[in-house]
Amino acid sequence: MTDTAEPVAGTQPAATWTADEMMSIAAARALRDGQVCFVGIGLPSTAANLARRLHAPRLVLIYESGTLDTKPAELPLSIGDGILADSALSVVSVPEIFNYWLQPGRIDVGFLSGAQVDRLGNINTTVIGEYDEPTVRLPGSGGAPEIAASCREVIVVMRHRHRAFVEQVDFVTSVGNGSGRGDRELLGLRGAGPVRVITDLGVLEPDPDTAELVLTTLHQGVTVEQVRAETGWPLQVSADLVITAPPSTTELETLRGMRTVGSKAS
Amino acid sequence: MAKIVPLPQAVSELVHDGDTVALEGFTHLIPFAAGHEIIRQHRRDLTLVRMTPDLIYDQMIGAGCASKLVFSWGGNPGVGSLHRMRDALANAWPVPLRIEEHSHAGMANRYVAGASGLPFAVLRGYSGTDLPDHTDTISTVECPFTGERLAAVAALNPDVAIVHAQRADRDGNVQLWGITGVQKEAVLAARRSLVTVEEVVDELTPVPGAVVLPGWVVDAVATAPRGAAPSYAHGYYERDNAAYRAWDAISRDREAFLRWRRTIEEAE
Numbered sequence: 001m002t003d004t005a006e007p008v009a010g011t012q013p014a015a016t017w018t019a020d021e022m023m024s025i026a027a028a029r030a031l032r033d034g035q036v037c038f039v040g041i042g043l044p045s046t047a048a049n050l051a052r053r054l055h056a057p058r059l060v061l062i063y064e065s066g067t068l069d070t071k072p073a074e075l076p077l078s079i080g081d082g083i084l085a086d087s088a089l090s091v092v093s094v095p096e097i098f099n100y101w102l103q104p105g106r107i108d109v110g111f112l113s114g115a116q117v118d119r120l121g122n123i124n125t126t127v128i129g130e131y132d133e134p135t136v137r138l139p140g141s142g143g144a145p146e147i148a149a150s151c152r153e154v155i156v157v158m159r160h161r162h163r164a165f166v167e168q169v170d171f172v173t174s175v176g177n178g179s180g181r182g183d184r185e186l187l188g189l190r191g192a193g194p195v196r197v198i199t200d201l202g203v204l205e206p207d208p209d210t211a212e213l214v215l216t217t218l219h220q221g222v223t224v225e226q227v228r229a230e231t232g233w234p235l236q237v238s239a240d241l242v243i244t245a246p247p248s249t250t251e252l253e254t255l256r257g258m259r260t261v262g263s264k265a266s
Numbered sequence: 267m268a269k270i271v272p273l274p275q276a277v278s279e280l281v282h283d284g285d286t287v288a289l290e291g292f293t294h295l296i297p298f299a300a301g302h303e304i305i306r307q308h309r310r311d312l313t314l315v316r317m318t319p320d321l322i323y324d325q326m327i328g329a330g331c332a333s334k335l336v337f338s339w340g341g342n343p344g345v346g347s348l349h350r351m352r353d354a355l356a357n358a359w360p361v362p363l364r365i366e367e368h369s370h371a372g373m374a375n376r377y378v379a380g381a382s383g384l385p386f387a388v389l390r391g392y393s394g395t396d397l398p399d400h401t402d403t404i405s406t407v408e409c410p411f412t413g414e415r416l417a418a419v420a421a422l423n424p425d426v427a428i429v430h431a432q433r434a435d436r437d438g439n440v441q442l443w444g445i446t447g448v449q450k451e452a453v454l455a456a457r458r459s460l461v462t463v464e465e466v467v468d469e470l471t472p473v474p475g476a477v478v479l480p481g482w483v484v485d486a487v488a489t490a491p492r493g494a495a496p497s498y499a500h501g502y503y504e505r506d507n508a509a510y511r512a513w514d515a516i517s518r519d520r521e522a523f524l525r526w527r528r529t530i531e532e533a534e
Binding site: 041042064065066067076077078079080081082084085090091093094095098099102103126131137139140141142143144145146149150171172173174175178183184187188189190261262263 | 292293294317318337338339340341343344345347351352355356367368369370371374375377378389390391392393394395396397400414415444445446447448450451475477498500504505506507508510
């Protein structure tokens with residue numbers, strides 16, 4: 001049973017929603033009040049800010065630009081938008097955010113996304129194909145490798161597509177469970193690694209014995225076959241598979257009411 | 267003591283073909299005006315160092331200034347890819363580009379080592395990733411006290427660091443605040459430094475938490491109002507997000523990019 005399955009704010013189910021909205025809401029539900037969360041830009045930032053508006057008003061958001069406990073009134077378009085600094089408890093330098101705050105293990109949850117994730121939860125944001133002659137050049141690692149290494153646990157949020165959920169990533173930018181259970185310890189990584197991967201179709205979690213990602217939760221209206229079709233390895237399904245509760249009206253209205261900095265008023 | 271000089275003169279004196287140049291500013295205070303001046307002065311064969319290359323390096327790479335890029339995250343933040351960088355990597359247009367790739371923590375620590383006068387820095391990082399296989403400035407070191415294996419990264423000591431700040435006084439002391447990134451470390455790590463500022467003032471009013479770079483660690487200060495636009499200068503102007511989105515279309519197309527480049531070269 002995961003705590004992503006039930007709405008944590010409002011119980012009135014919404015009428016309609018998109019798969020992306022379900023993903024953001026499921027990801028927001030995975031964060032608990034009072035946790036300290038190192039947030040990547042994009043889907044993780046949307047979900048973390050949604051959680052802070054719903055059930056986790058004391059969620060501490062940290063961005064790699066050095067903003068500690070920031071409470072932006074609008075979603076930042078980039079990792080260092082002024083709104084993150086203006087609404088922060090404090091702003092520190094980039095060496096400090098990584099060395100003093102992330103590295104010693106002070107952060108509860110690392111919230112990441114990626115272009116590829118594999119069967120063992122390793123993430124690729126570097127290249128598709130060969131490093132020297134890639135098919136697609138991606139942005140690279142940014143803060144992710146050390147976020148994945150040092151946070152107490154990691155939550156990955158990304159759209160579930162066959163090309164993204166691969167048997168083995170083309171490039172290990174950020175380590176999940178490496179080559180299997182126990183590998184993180186051998187590599188000297190301190191955190192527990194990925195505890196769940198939340199997508200627009202459902203939730204995958206590492207098997208306690210093998211560390212392989214298995215399907216533990218389906219979003220409402222999604223079938224196991226659909227998820228298998230979008231997964232690049234023979235996906236195992238948990239015996240205790242649960243169905244995500246639909247978004248509540250409160251969750252959906254809050255999500256739809258969030259604006260991005262610099263976007264036109266909706 | 268830093269000289270206060272016009273921007274074209276500062277770039278002409280401090281940035282030479284073949285130099286390793288770091289223009290820093292983490293989303294905030296990105297020295298766009300200085301980068302555009304480097305394009306105007308047709309510098310070539312630069313090794314461009316920057317944690318987040320973003321638009322300014324996409325522009326300089328497209329203009330043919332760079333033969334190598336040292337970085338840790340190369341995208342248009344919140345928008346997408348850097349198409350001029352991709353074109354240079356995939357098609358050698360307008361010139362071939364080599365890369366040296368790190369994580370943010372690795373790059374930040376390389377600057378810290380450089381600023382500290384040390385040959386390398388130690389961090390918990392990179393373990394289990396594929397980055398060390400492709401980057402020879404990443405290694406490991408054994409802790410002499412515990413025997414633990416840790417990542418080691420080579421110090422970064424650019425020939426020139428260029429940053430943008432809110433203001434300086436007439437002696438060239440510089441004050442910057444908000445998201446301060448790695449600017450202090452980059453300036454202290456570099457052999458020469460140029461700071462562009464929004465304004466030069468008679469007296470620097472203290473700002474809590476501000477970084478102050480004393481005039482004696484800076485070679486030149488140049489006034490460049492709105493010199494960080496389309497990024498932002500905290501307390502002066504906001505980020506022009508529309509310009510970041512617009513760059514996507516310009517940078518996807520070589521002809522559109524060349525038209526953009528002409529507007530820069532014709533500007534003062």
